[in-house]
Amino acid sequence: MHKKGDRVKVRSDLKADTRYDGIYCHAGMLKHSGKKATIVCTQEHRGRADVFYIDIDTEGYYWSSSMFE
Known part of the structure; x- marks a missing residue:
């Protein structure tokens, strides 16, 4: 699970109007x-x-862990 301070990369294949987690x-x-x-x-x-x-x-915005690579 991710925590404060973690470096992440936002998925390059995100789709609008879609739910992730x-x-x-x-x-x-x-x-x-x-x-x-x-x-x-x-x-x-x-x-x-x-x-x-x-x-x-x-x-x-709210971000979920499945929005990150």
Whole structure:
């Protein structure tokens, strides 16, 4: 499982309007496809999957671990 401070790479094959581990992928997230990022914060989402915030995302989208390579 990922944790704060981990370096990750956003999947280059992300698809908008798709759920990854139950987390919705918004079209605005696609601009980060293929880029490296650092996890800056984690939190539990609705009592199940962890969600992540990454440093390159200034919009504050939720990211799931299956959105990373």
